[in-house]
Amino acid sequence: MNFLEERIVKDGVVKPGNVLKVDTFLNHQMDIELIDQMGAEFKKRFGDAPITKILTIEASGIGIACLVARHFHVPVVFAKKSKSINLDGEMYVAEVESFTHKCKNQIIVSKKVLSSEDHVLIIDDFLANGCALQGLLSIVAESGASVEGIGIAIEKGFQPGGRMIRNLGYHLESLAIVDGMNDETGEILFRPQEA
Amino acid sequence: MNFLEERIVKDGVVKPGNVLKVDTFLNHQMDIELIDQMGAEFKKRFGDAPITKILTIEASGIGIACLVARHFHVPVVFAKKSKSINLDGEMYVAEVESFTHKCKNQIIVSKKVLSSEDHVLIIDDFLANGCALQGLLSIVAESGASVEGIGIAIEKGFQPGGRMIRNLGYHLESLAIVDGMNDETGEILFRPQEA
Numbered sequence: 001m002n003f004l005e006e007r008i009v010k011d012g013v014v015k016p017g018n019v020l021k022v023d024t025f026l027n028h029q030m031d032i033e034l035i036d037q038m039g040a041e042f043k044k045r046f047g048d049a050p051i052t053k054i055l056t057i058e059a060s061g062i063g064i065a066c067l068v069a070r071h072f073h074v075p076v077v078f079a080k081k082s083k084s085i086n087l088d089g090e091m092y093v094a095e096v097e098s099f100t101h102k103c104k105n106q107i108i109v110s111k112k113v114l115s116s117e118d119h120v121l122i123i124d125d126f127l128a129n130g131c132a133l134q135g136l137l138s139i140v141a142e143s144g145a146s147v148e149g150i151g152i153a154i155e156k157g158f159q160p161g162g163r164m165i166r167n168l169g170y171h172l173e174s175l176a177i178v179d180g181m182n183d184e185t186g187e188i189l190f191r192p193q194e195a
Numbered sequence: 196m197n198f199l200e201e202r203i204v205k206d207g208v209v210k211p212g213n214v215l216k217v218d219t220f221l222n223h224q225m226d227i228e229l230i231d232q233m234g235a236e237f238k239k240r241f242g243d244a245p246i247t248k249i250l251t252i253e254a255s256g257i258g259i260a261c262l263v264a265r266h267f268h269v270p271v272v273f274a275k276k277s278k279s280i281n282l283d284g285e286m287y288v289a290e291v292e293s294f295t296h297k298c299k300n301q302i303i304v305s306k307k308v309l310s311s312e313d314h315v316l317i318i319d320d321f322l323a324n325g326c327a328l329q330g331l332l333s334i335v336a337e338s339g340a341s342v343e344g345i346g347i348a349i350e351k352g353f354q355p356g357g358r359m360i361r362n363l364g365y366h367l368e369s370l371a372i373v374d375g376m377n378d379e380t381g382e383i384l385f386r387p388q389e390a
Contacts, residue, residue, distance in 0.1 A: 029308035030271040032264045059253035063271060066258035069227045076225040076258060113224035 003037055004153065004175045005190050014181045014188060018156065026153060027060040027125050035067045038175060042123070042151040043071035045173045049148035051121045053077055053114065055140065057096075057107060057132050064153060065123040072121065077114060079107040079136060092142045096135035107135045109143075116144030127152040127174060130161025137170075154178060157191050198232055199348065199370045200385050209376045209383060213351065221348060222255040222320050230262045233370055237318070237346040238266035240368045244343035246316045248272055248309065250335065252291075252302060252327050259348060260318040267316070272309060274302040274331060287337045291330035302330045304338075311339030322347040322369060325356025332365075349373060352386050 001009070013021040025031040051072050056065035057079040065076045082105065090111040097104050114120075122136050133150065140147050147170060155162045155174035165172045177191035196204065208216040220226040246267050251260035252274045260271045277300065285306040292299050309315075315335050322328060328345065335342050342365060350357045350369035360367045372386035 023305060024307055025270075028272065028275065028305055030261060030264075030273070032261060032268075032270060035261070036265070058255075059257060059273070059275070062254060062257040063261035063273070066225060066227060066230070066261050067265075069225075070231070070262075073227075075220075075227060077223065078225070078254070078258070080223065080254070110218060110223055112219055 001190065002041075002175065002193065003034070007031075007034060008154070008176055008178075009188060012188065014183045014186050016183045018158070018181060020154065020156075020178060020181060020188070022154065026064075030063050032067065035064055036070075038064065038153060039068040039071040041175060042068050042121075042173065046072075046121055046149045046151065046171070049121070049171075050119050051148050052117070052119045053121075053145075054123055055079070055109075055114070055120050055136055056123045057081070057136060060126075061124040064125055068121075068123050068151065075113075077109060079109050079139060081105045081107055092139040094135035094138040094142075097129075097131040107132075107139065109139050111143070114140070114143040114145055118143070118145035119148045120145050121148055122150045123152075124150075125153045126156070127154075127161045127165070127172075128156040128159040130159075130164055133161060133165060149173065151175075196385065197236075197370065197388065198229070202226075202229060203349070203371055203373075204383060207383065209378045209381050211378045213353070213376060215349065215351070215373060215376060215383070217349065221259075225258050227262065230259055231265075233259065233348060234263040234266040236370060237263050237316075237368065241267075241316055241344045241346065241366070244316070244366075245314050246343050247312070247314045248316075248340075249318055250274070250304075250309070250315050250331055251318045252276070252331060255321075256319045259320055263316075263318050263346065270308075272304060274304050274334065276300045276302055287334040289330035289333040289337075292324075292326045302327075302334070304334050306338070309335070309338040309340055313338070313340035314343045315340050316343055317345045318347075319345075320348045321351070322349075322356045322360070322367075323351040323354040325354075325359055328356060328360060344368065346370075 149171040152174040157177040180189040344366040347369040375384040
């Protein structure tokens with residue numbers, strides 16, 4: 001097991017309905033040193049790519065993206081989930097469904113901060129059905145930028161997002177891939193990864 | 196002018212209605228090195244306090260809080276803006292009005308991640324009317340934790356939030372205090388600060 005898998009086993013909680021709660025260290029309270037270590041690992045896995053920008057989506061992706069970005073020395077752009085009076089001008093827009101909140105949202109990125117010259121690393125905390133990721137990929141495509149890779153903290157390997165994204169040919173790296181969970185025993189089954 | 200004031204003059208845009216857009220470097224695209232420098236400055240201003248946790252509110256506070264937290268070696272907790280199925284158990288709840296979105300939200304922090312033993316530094320990107328801050332202070336009070344300080348990137352000094360918070364006796368540090376803006380000339384007037 002790698003450092004993130006070990007932490008999930010130690011502090012993650014499996015709930016009915018395939019919910020994995022990691023809110024004491026990843027997406028409500030955030031263990032900054034753990035996430036910094038994730039940043040170093042992503043740098044190892046994507047270090048050869050000419051990344052100019054890290055793209056994520058509010059809210060829980062932002063902190064991870066900022067700590068990862070330190071290792072790449074590039075800015076972060078986070079897609080916003082609804083039109084706000086502070087975000088005017090020309091925008092890229094995509095529609096995404098939320099598994100957690102059971103609703104549809106528009107996500108928005110200002111054209112000022114993403115262009116065809118950018119090489120993008122997408123970062124997020126979870127990948128399950130891949131809805132948020134499809135929205136981000138659609139925005140990158142609209143901008144003309146290239147996607148150099150996608151870095152995910154925890155992928156739910158038993159949901160279709162990861163397979164679909166890999167089938168599309170993207171370089172997707174998930175630090176922990178959960179292939180199964182048992183909410184009665186609390187057991188979590190990880191997909192084996194190369195060391 | 197300090198480094199943040201200089202950046203606001205260079206890249207901030209004044210819009211009608213007392214809106215200051217800083218979305219190319221602070222709250223949409225994020226300049227990681229600038230924000231890291233803000234973290235070092237907050238460490239200088241709050242370094243004597245026995246801080247155990249940094250508290251912020253989604254979304255635009257999160258990235259700043261995470262980069263500030265590196266300088267204090269403590270975890271970040273971000274208050275969530277609506278009840279989600281991934282956040283169950285006992286929670287602290289407060290109601291806040293949003294100036295930007297013209298609506299009311301509940302903000303929520305899990306009791307698992309904030310307790311009476313915590314010494315909290317609150318971090319946010321903007322302070323205007325202080326609505327979000329009042330909600331965070333109410334949550335800290337409910338938890339029994341103590342507020343060691345409040346660190347803000349940009350305070351709108353012509354709105355009442357900062358004065359109210361200082362009158363309540365909190366140690367509030369705003370890296371840039373804007374006392375006036377002119378959307379016709381683009382001029383921004385900063386409150387003088389000690390070097």
